[in-house]
Amino acid sequence: MITMRAATSADSRAVHALDTLAFAGDPTRVPPEHALSGLDLERTFLAEHPDLPDGPAGLYSSYDLRVRVPGTPAEGTRLVPVNGLTWVGVHPDVRRRGVLGTMIRHHLREARERGEAIVGLHASEPGIYGRFGYGVASHNVTYTLGRGTEITAPQTVVALADRTTTGLVTDLDDDTVAARLRDVLLDSPALGTVVLPERCWRSVLRDVPEARRGVEPRRALVATRDGRDVGAAILTRKARWEDGRPEGTVAVDLVTAVDAGALLALGRRLVDMDLTAEARFVGRGVDDPLLGWAGGIRLRRVRISDALWLRPVDVGRMLVARGYGAPLDVRLVVADPVLEENRGTWHLHVDASGKATCDRSHEAPDVSLDVAALGETFLGLVGPTALAAQGRIVEHAPGAVATLTSAFATGAAPLGGLSF
């Protein structure tokens, strides 16, 4: 029988060893004390399997994230807590014997007991998590802008960018700098923005020379206007020379901005760095203004993959955690492969201001769906109409899917955001 237990500080070495074994990582690349520094041991659990008596068979941890979700029309977007599953690994000798399944059931139960409403994750492989009720809530759009790319934005945006200054911050391995950058991220209204907990964020910005792999330490470009931080990018440059020509690259791990002017000011600097040939952006969305100003998806070597997967641990509380674009009065019958508390009929009511209530109902449902469909529609990435076309939402009352689609629509695709 597979059993679960909470990790303690005595498990640190075993946690690091199992993680590097599961992910085929180089255990010397990042010293264990650095690798583990972002981990919250109180949220870390180990699985034990009788076939593996000398050490843990599986491992998972979670982060107390904040994710920007749709708000009411008056709010735009809002930040809500999301429990982010991370560090999932199973010892190769006991793979495909149910260790992950046991860990996910434990995780969902544990999240419920903590009073959390929503869980999320980034999947190492897309085929794993749908069976547990997770749905893809955002796409990670990556693209490359060559040096000197013409970025053509409307005059109002240019005027705002012209009032914005940008400056490099060279040492990110510092508590004050980490807090400053996290504050900019918290201020960004962009749907899909993922904010890591302080301890994890600090560890992401820690400079570990062994992990640099021939690139400079991470830098930040901070945009300011009227004495206030209005945006930031986190980047690393890599020098490269070809036939005597500088062909360096800028890897932009994060761009966050409170408005279009700040984004434009950052974008202009990032495509104009000396000795570089191109800047590669990750974690963006298909509606990224910078991508649009730079000519759109056909020109910019765009790649799209799944980013944040979401799932309710409490359907009622998840559905009221976001705001809606139109009034709604609908009964949803929900199927959940793991949590029986989520199963059954829910009455979702949205008032004229876009605020929702969601309670149990005994009346006939208007639509049926699986919890994964709630994850997929939550940030507005996919509309209920599209899921109904796939047979994933079944309509019982004519017009219910169209009404749901209007209320769930956000008008802009979420960002992929930070991976965790």
Ligand SMILES: CC(C)(COP(=O)(O)OP(=O)(O)OC[C@H]1O[C@@H](n2cnc3c(N)ncnc32)[C@H](O)[C@@H]1OP(=O)(O)O)[C@@H](O)C(=O)NCCC(=O)NCCS
């Ligand atoms: C992916 C991993 C965690 C799976 O663990 P596991 O203990 O072998 O999984 P389980 O035996 O509990 O499998 C549960 C279900 O998921 C399926 N599954 C497991 N790994 C899968 C994969 N890579 N792709 C598709 N399905 C997978 C199983 O077939 C099983 O399906 P079923 O319930 O329909 O029969 C493990 O192989 C691992 O540690 N891989 C390397 C690290 C990694 O990728 N971690 C995930 C980070 S997000």
